[in-house]
Amino acid sequence: MSDEVPLTASGAEPEERVIEAALRPKNLDDFVGQPRVRKQLSLVLEASKIRERVADHVLLSGPPGLGKTTLAMIIAAEMNAPLRISSGPAIQHAGDLAAILSSLSEGEVLFLDEIHRMSRPAEEMLYMAMEDFRVDIVVGKGAGATAIPLDLPPFTLVGATTRAGLLPGPLRDRFGFTGHLEFYSVPELELVLRRSAMLMDLKVNSAGFYEVASRSRGTPRIANRLLRRVRDWALVHGIEQIDARAASAALDMYEVDAKGLDRLDRAVLHALCTKFGGGPVGLSTLAIAVGEETETVETVAEPFLVREGLLGRTPRGRIATPQAWEHLGLTMPKDAILSGQTYVSFDDDQAEAED
Structure with a gap:
């Protein structure tokens, strides 16, 4: 299988992350987009300052690259508080969470990225920590086990998740504010x-700005990454000011087309249309046809293709x-899927019919 990482993938190399961190806004006034969440969050933080208490726990949900980590950093900065960063996958035991x-x-401010991937014992410990600012540390095993209560200082938990539906209800209910981040418009x-x-x-x-923005999948992280690639192209070609023509030429070279589709996206669509007559075809068969892992097609390419109305899930x-x-x-064959057909969605874990 191919190890190639698309230019528009959500992951980033360490050097890219350093540059992205430098471009992050440091306060809510500099944060662009998400006006509803920004206004509500500003009110929550201002009220906590007036009451001279820690801010309520905050849950941020939405696709990758929209600013959840940036907002967590802004919350800490606005509250003039230190920030501790961890992630759900790193907390696999209740003891890991207790140590933090x-x-x-x-x-x-404690920021937990991908909070839905925490282990169940850690989640249950977090319930009491969020509500009562205390945890019970179990010492010993079996009949001789003893629970020692440990009081915690008041803190603010900021949880981030790309899949809010996977969070258990009791955990969601303990967040004082929940904000869902939407994809950005081109302006x-x-x-x-x-x-x-x-x-x-x-x-x-x-x-030039419009050309880059229109190919950025509605995601600031991708927009900044494409801008850096356009900058590199302009530097090599000796161009001082980037216009639409220069931006288009640079992004075409990196195989990002006018809709923001990259090599993997177009490979998925091309295989679906030319090898399978437009489908329907199972996900694993489609992944094999493009030489990628099933998870790569499903998590990297498919969400954007579905959102753009280029691919349907039945x-x-x-x-x-x-x-x-x-x-x-x-040219669409006459016997292909009709344009008026309704696409029926299904759960990710539902079995698909394979040809």
Whole structure:
């Protein structure tokens, strides 16, 4: 299977992460987009300052790259409190969580990324910690086990998740504020890019900003990454100001097309249309056809293709929509899926019919 990482994938190399961190806004006033969440969160933080108490626990949900980690950092900065960062996958035992909680200082902000991936024993310990600021440490085993209560200083938990539905109800209910982050519009992404270009001392005109923003999948992280690749292209070609033509040429070289589709996206659509007649076809069969792991196709390519109306998910498998045929410049067969058909969604764990 291919180990290639698409340019628009959610992961990033360490150097890329350092640059992304430098571009992160440091306060709510500089944070672009998400006006509803920003306004509500500002009210929560301001009220906690007036009451001189720690802020309520905050749950942030939404797709990767929309600013959940940045908002956690902003919450700590606005509350003038230290920030502790961990993640759900790193907390596999209740003892792991107890060690983190017991070392918190008063008012500290604890950020748990991918909180839905914590182990169940750790989740149950977190219930009491969030509500009563105490945990019970169990010493010993069997009949001789003893629970020792440990008081915790007041703290604020900021949880981030890409799959809020996987969080148990009792955990969700203990968050005082829940914010769902939406994909960005092109004008909002242009504002993000203008700020980044200023910090990078990069000259880009309005048409150049639009070209990059329109190919960024509605995601600021991807927009900033594409801007850096355009910057590299312009530097090598000796271009001082980036316009639409330069941005388009750079992104075409990196195989990011006008809709924001990368090599993997187009490979999935091309295989679906040319090898399987538009479908339906099972996910694992489609992944084999493009030489990728099933998880890569499902988590990297599929969400964006479905959101753009290029791919449909049905109980029988994946199908290409008329828009997919048109985008690839292919003629849709008469016996392919009709444009008026309703696509029926199904759960990720539901079995798919394989040809």
